Amino acid sequence: MAGGNILIRGGTLVLPHHEPFKADIKILDGKVAAIGTSLSRKGVDEVIDATGMYVLPGVVDEHVHMREPGLTYKDDFTHGTSGAAVAGVTTVLEMPNTKPPVESASILRQKAKLLSSKAYVDFGLYGVIHNANVHEFEDIVAEGAVGFKVFLGPTTGNIPPPDDGSLYEALTKSAKLGVPLAFHAENADLVRYFTEKVKASGRDDPAAHEAARPPICEEESINKLILLSKRTGGKVHIVHMAAKEGVELLRAARTKGLNVTGETCPHYLLLNSSDYLKYGTAIKVNPPIRGKEHQEALWRAVLDGTISTLGSDHAPHAEHEKRGNVWECAAGFTGVQTFLPLMIHQALIGKLPIQKIPELMSEAPAKLFRIWPKKGALSVGSDGDVVIIDPNGETIITKEWLRAKYPISPFIGWRLKGAVKYTVLRGMIIAKDYELITDRPKGVWIKPLGKH
Ligand code: NCD
Ligand code: ZN
Numbered sequence: 001m002a003g004g005n006i007l008i009r010g011g012t013l014v015l016p017h018h019e020p021f022k023a024d025i026k027i028l029d030g031k032v033a034a035i036g037t038s039l040s041r042k043g044v045d046e047v048i049d050a051t052g053m054y055v056l057p058g059v060v061d062e063h064v065h066m067r068e069p070g071l072t073y074k075d076d077f078t079h080g081t082s083g084a085a086v087a088g089v090t091t092v093l094e095m096p097n098t099k100p101p102v103e104s105a106s107i108l109r110q111k112a113k114l115l116s117s118k119a120y121v122d123f124g125l126y127g128v129i130h131n132a133n134v135h136e137f138e139d140i141v142a143e144g145a146v147g148f149k150v151f152l153g154p155t156t157g158n159i160p161p162p163d164d165g166s167l168y169e170a171l172t173k174s175a176k177l178g179v180p181l182a183f184h185a186e187n188a189d190l191v192r193y194f195t196e197k198v199k200a201s202g203r204d205d206p207a208a209h210e211a212a213r214p215p216i217c218e219e220e221s222i223n224k225l226i227l228l229s230k231r232t233g234g235k236v237h238i239v240h241m242a243a244k245e246g247v248e249l250l251r252a253a254r255t256k257g258l259n260v261t262g263e264t265c266p267h268y269l270l271l272n273s274s275d276y277l278k279y280g281t282a283i284k285v286n287p288p289i290r291g292k293e294h295q296e297a298l299w300r301a302v303l304d305g306t307i308s309t310l311g312s313d314h315a316p317h318a319e320h321e322k323r324g325n326v327w328e329c330a331a332g333f334t335g336v337q338t339f340l341p342l343m344i345h346q347a348l349i350g351k352l353p354i355q356k357i358p359e360l361m362s363e364a365p366a367k368l369f370r371i372w373p374k375k376g377a378l379s380v381g382s383d384g385d386v387v388i389i390d391p392n393g394e395t396i397i398t399k400e401w402l403r404a405k406y407p408i409s410p411f412i413g414w415r416l417k418g419a420v421k422y423t424v425l426r427g428m429i430i431a432k433d434y435e436l437i438t439d440r441p442k443g444v445w446i447k448p449l450g451k452h
Contacts (some may be wrong), residue, residue: 002030012050057381058423062360088389147369150183152185175232191217205326315333332446375446
């Protein structure tokens with residue numbers, strides 16, 4: 001695996017569970033070789049002067065939908081991973097609702113092969129579990145999946161939700177193999193029921209999406225998953241949590257020591273239902289953006305550790321799919337490139353301690369998906385994946401800045417404190433000042449390090 005030799009000098013290191021401290025980092029042959037003060041430049045080809053800057057482990061975005069293969073009319077892996085690279089994300093975990101869905105070991109292998117030549121950052125792959133492929137679980141794991149995505153509610157790709165028997169079996173296998181299952185936790189029957197009711201009422205305003213998928217849809221699924229985890233020991237990770245009721249269930253489950261974790265996304269922390277008026281269907285996403293009380297509960301959960309990871313849920317669509325009324329418009333928008341800049345801004349304005357960023361966005365996802373400490377850490381022996389932030393810089397999100405086929409994001413026009421100065425992948429500078437500075441994609445497929 002290609003790796004560079006570099007010294008990052010004079011910066012302030014931001015690691016989880018620590019106050020930031022001044023230190024140099026030396027990366028040799030792509031791996032962290034030393035962390036300390038006044039490190040020599042012996043053996044390095046390049047020195048970055050990081051004086052006045054924050055130095056963090058590269059971000060592991062555990063939740064991206066980069067649409068390749070099969071849905072590349074929406075976006076593709078080249079665009080997606082170049083957006084990641086310029087904005088400090090050095091590993092992405094790619095979701096399986098591509099075409100064909102990643103429902104067998106051979107599809108996983110083919111997807112890895114296809115994406116390998118296009119990856120500007122390192123990547124891991126999820127498999128999917130539905131009713132018809134639970135027997136493929138072990139083979140998909142053996143092939144190198146980081147985990148599985150399970151869709152309990154209807155969303156992009158129309159993958160049918162597994163029945164309770166299949167869920168029980170998948171979670172039993174998860175317990176046995178230590179493999180996490182990431183759940184889109186919205187009860188399909190309830191979503192259908194409420195959607196029909198709201199449609200029948202004649203509503204087609206953007207906020208009708210919230211009414212069509214009320215909190216009970218999440219609450220019912222999360223409740224069931226906690227019970228199934230309790231009985232099987234399976235590793236349940238609830239992704240894109242959006243409702244305070246779900247947060248309360250998660251908090252209680254974690255207090256009891258159950259094998260359940262949760263993720264939320266920047267859009268649930270930064271937007272609430274009053275924003276439907278301002279942004280319209282641009283903020284349509286599943287689960288929906290909800291009221292302020294949900295937003296506040298999510299912030300509390302992120303700060304107290306109830307929610308342990310952040311993911312971008314990068315979910316690009318073609319422009320024509322994001323048009324039309326609320327029922328026609330596709331759910332989701334680009335996110336991988338705005339992910340770190342949005343959260344850095346939150347840290348710089350005092351909404352969260354800056355060391356929570358590597359905790360939530362690097363360490364915890366890497367641990368959960370068993371690629372830590374190779375990924376998501378800056379310690380001797382880890383991959384030299386680094387992001388350097390200029391706290392005095394500024395990031396303005398514009399269409400031109402976004403590297404997506406269709407640069408659609410509610411955050412266009414936002415001015416953020418702080419800027420990503422450099423992204424370093426295994427000791428190689430791959431981006432500077434939001435520009436790619438690599439002649440070719442250098443990312444590789446990452447398989448879990450844990451037992452299979
Ligand atoms: C995602 C997509 O478009 O792939 N959409 C979304 O609204 N979140 C699918 C998903 O994660 O549910
Ligand atoms: Zn989802």
